[in-house]
Amino acid sequence: MSESSKKVNMPDKLVEVMVDSVFRKNGIKPEEVKNNLSEKQREMLKEMVADLKQQVEEFQQKRNESKTEE
Amino acid sequence: MSVYRSKTEGTNRFHEDLYGDDYACQPKETDCDTNNYQSAPAYFENSFSPNFGEASVVQDGDEYSYMEQESAEVIWVKESCNITVNSTDTQISASLQAALQLAISIVIRLSIADSADEEAVEQELMQTISSSQVNKQKIFIYNTKDATVTTTDTDISVNIQLLLQILIALVIMIDIL
Numbered sequence: 001m002s003e004s005s006k007k008v009n010m011p012d013k014l015v016e017v018m019v020d021s022v023f024r025k026n027g028i029k030p031e032e033v034k035n036n037l038s039e040k041q042r043e044m045l046k047e048m049v050a051d052l053k054q055q056v057e058e059f060q061q062k063r064n065e066s067k068t069e070e
Numbered sequence: 071m072s073v074y075r076s077k078t079e080g081t082n083r084f085h086e087d088l089y090g091d092d093y094a095c096q097p098k099e100t101d102c103d104t105n106n107y108q109s110a111p112a113y114f115e116n117s118f119s120p121n122f123g124e125a126s127v128v129q130d131g132d133e134y135s136y137m138e139q140e141s142a143e144v145i146w147v148k149e150s151c152n153i154t155v156n157s158t159d160t161q162i163s164a165s166l167q168a169a170l171q172l173a174i175s176i177v178i179r180l181s182i183a184d185s186a187d188e189e190a191v192e193q194e195l196m197q198t199i200s201s202s203q204v205n206k207q208k209i210f211i212y213n214t215k216d217a218t219v220t221t222t223d224t225d226i227s228v229n230i231q232l233l234l235q236i237l238i239a240l241v242i243m244i245d246i247l
């Protein structure tokens with residue numbers, strides 16, 4: 001069951017390459033972008049991402065649970 | 071055969087009456103065009119008309135600004151009792167998707183100072199993952215007792231996974247994580 005839901009996942013590397021290509025196409029250099037963020041913003045974004053990641057994981061887990069019940 | 075013939079003759083005559091002899095050929099093209107435009111939406115409406123069963127649950131999806139996503143669900147319950155319909159999953163995932171989209175745009179907005187680039191990057195990222203997704207579900211319950219129906223929008227949960235991956239890739243790239 002959980003295998004079938006894993007199958008639809010995109011490989012992380014693929015997404016990474018995609019984001020990189022979009023950056024490149026628009027002439028954005030990650031090294032320059034880093035300097036635009038203050039330490040406080042960085043911390044906030046980090047928390048936000050961690051929180052969302054947790055929510056998604058919970059959601060996927062719930063879905064898998066309800067599927068295995070049936 | 072003869073019936074078909076008389077029919078086309080009939081429509082031709084109708085056009086001749088309207089436009090005169092000079093337009094005898096030209097209106098044929100436009101006629102064809104308008105017919106196509108009219109019939110397509112009419113079929114679409116009909117297939118989702120709720121008049122079919124005794125009770126119906128019609129749920130229309132939301133459309134987001136960046137991703138074209140449409141989710142339509144029709145559940146007919148006919149001559150049945152004690153049917154539980156459960157589609158809350160879809161609602162949770164929709165809000166989660168919105169949150170992830172918002173997060174991606176926040177990260178881009180904060181990190182890329184140039185506003186022209188910012189918009190282009192954001193749109194491109196969103197477009198690559200899903201150009202257009204339409205999900206239509208029809209469930210027909212007939213002559214049934216004590217059943218539970220749970221619907222899940224698989225498209226949206228795939229989307230959520232993808233959005234999270236993009237967000238994480240983005241954040242790693244600009245050295246936050």
